[in-house]
Amino acid sequence: MHKKPQLSKPCILVVDDDQATCFLTTEALKKEGYKVVVGANGEDAVHLFKQESPDIILLDVEMPLKNGFDALQEIRQLNEGANVPIIMITGLDDTISVDKAYGIGATDFITKPINWSILGHRIRYILRANHTFLNLKHSESSLANAQRIAKIGNWEWDVQSDELYWSPEIYRIFGLSPEVDSSTSKAFMRLIQREDIMHLKIALGQAKNGDRRFSYERKIVCFDEQERIFIVQGELITDQDDKALHISGTVQDITERRNAEDRIIHLAYYDTLTGLPNRQLFQETLTQTLQAEDYHNKLAALLFIDLDRFKQINDSLGHSFGDKLIKVVARRILNYLRKSDLLSRNHTNADGDVARIGGDEFIALLTHLEHKNDAKTIADRLIEKISEPIQIDGKEIVITASIGIAFYPDNGDDFISLLKNADTAVNATKEQGRNNSLLYTLAMSKQSEQKLTLENELRKAIKNNELVVHFQPQIDTATEKVIGVEALVRWVHPEKGFIPPDAFIGLAEETGLILPLGKWVLNEACHQAKKWQESGLENIKISVNVSSKQFLYDGFIDDVKEALTTSNLEPQFLDLELTEGALMGDGTEIINRLEAIKALGVTLSLDDFGTGFSSLSYLTRYPLDTLKIDRSFIMNIGLSDDEAIIKTIIGMAHSLHLNIISEGVETEKQLDFLRQYDTQVIQGYLYSKPLIAEEIAKFIAEFNLSTGAHEEVQPQRGNKSGIQQTSAAAN
């Protein structure tokens, strides 16, 4: 970059061996306001130039030590000396010296004798011209820099002479050299692919014929065989009579900008993991397809494909594994649907027919269907394809999928309504056990609306104190004493009345509401247990159900501590009932949690044993205290082969020193069977249904009283408690 020239306080170096000339020149220039530095020979000239950086030099030709020519040449070699004006002082008729001086870089000359009166004006003029020259050079180099950065070159085409000027940047961006390549319009045309020449000629012709401006964007295969994108713009310049003089314009290499734009478009329209279109592109494509004139009255289907239990895989095998799995599934969906030629064929952008719209959610559009059942057949085959075993990182895995199907035009005539209904259908599929496909029906929407309403109401129920806890006694039939109670939540809905937990616990788990709900029950139960103790009912343990979501939630152990602290209940009176669902997953993590709970002094029960995997490994691996045999087994006592299974479970629990509670005992026969195998703790309607807090207190007091005094007397059968049960046992 050139230094910007400055005119303030100009400094003049005068070099002459004639002292009189030096003196007079100095006087004349000082009067004009210049700073003057004087030298007597060529060596002084070079030395003083370096030292003073003068704005202009007056240099005599004939001098001792080093003459003016040599000094001039030496100064011009210096970096800073290239642009300084140097005026040679020569004899009047010395034309040879003048020629020589210009030849080696002098700016101008003055002859002796010097006209002192005009010397100052002359110097001022030369300085001003030099200033303008430097400014121009500076602008030129700024422009060249800017053009280089922007990859933009300018050109000017003289229409009459066909001469074409190219700025250096044009040579650079086309990979040409000014020495080899001539800058004629023909040469320019040669750069452009044959099929493009016509377009450009038309554009130029239009500019000539009145449009005046043109802009033309094209891909050009350049010298390095690379395809690059250029934009050529130009404007016609005419004379007063409107006759075309020349066209001036620019050429810009916009390859990078266009590539960046393409990347942005790609990001906006495609899923980065699978490379599939995203929801936006799908929506646009679908809208185009359905709006196409020939699509009127035709049948199309939107498939909503949702992988089953993908979250579990992601959680247990890691996100990177999950990502690889999604990629494989994406390819399977695409391959299957493309191969079967089932996707829309009727519009150009068939690219948007399968999209990934969420973690494990894909959508696909099937068009030109003959019958609705075709969509169902395709969906079911697709499920089969997806669920073929997949090898990832040396592991074999099988993932299934659920598909919901909504039809155009019956189930919606735009993307939003089709997607909503296909989503409703996929949810219904999941509720019905997954790994299947269902066609959308209106009833599904109604059901999901009801669910939504219920969810909203449940959210409010917690705040509005519509939840209550009932308690069901657990009786040790050997001692005929109530040893504990299980806390069971109920919802007293202001309009719908009493709602049992089975109708809302699942929903609460799905929506995360189980966390506040479970915490509320835990607190309520602990406070209630403490109240009973304070009223004299000692040694009553309270069992609280804990959903697996709640157990796996990080704040759970703190919630337990808080419930114990605020209620002041001693931990040995609290028991937490977990289901097998909570114990699946990372074993170490689960053991850590269980042990942290045990460390508080709280006991642990495994609830509903026999309904899930009934894995014996849980019993041996985890620090559990009690096994609760599920009602579904007890119900079958005397009726089926389950008796053998119960016997095995009991034997195993005994050998592992686990306590056993049999749940749902309703008959004497069941009780007799259980007692026969040494399992005396019973929870069931045979003794009592779940009761409200006040009734349970009464029940326990009366039950213990009625049995405790007659330890060896057999309790009365039928109504085993011997007390009246009240209406609170509403289920």
Ligand code: C2E
């Ligand atoms: P669960 O924990 O296995 O509770 C036992 C269920 O069996 C209770 O149903 C109880 O009323 C019922 N039951 C007990 N004895 C008999 C009997 O002799 N015959 C019959 N037919 N049923 C009997 P409930 O209260 O409707 O609770 C159902 C389930 O809801 C519970 O099963 C539990 O899994 C869940 N639940 C209840 N309260 C909560 C809670 O606060 N949190 C969580 N996470 N789940 C809860």
Ligand code: MG
């Ligand atoms: Mg339970």
Ligand code: MG
């Ligand atoms: Mg149970």
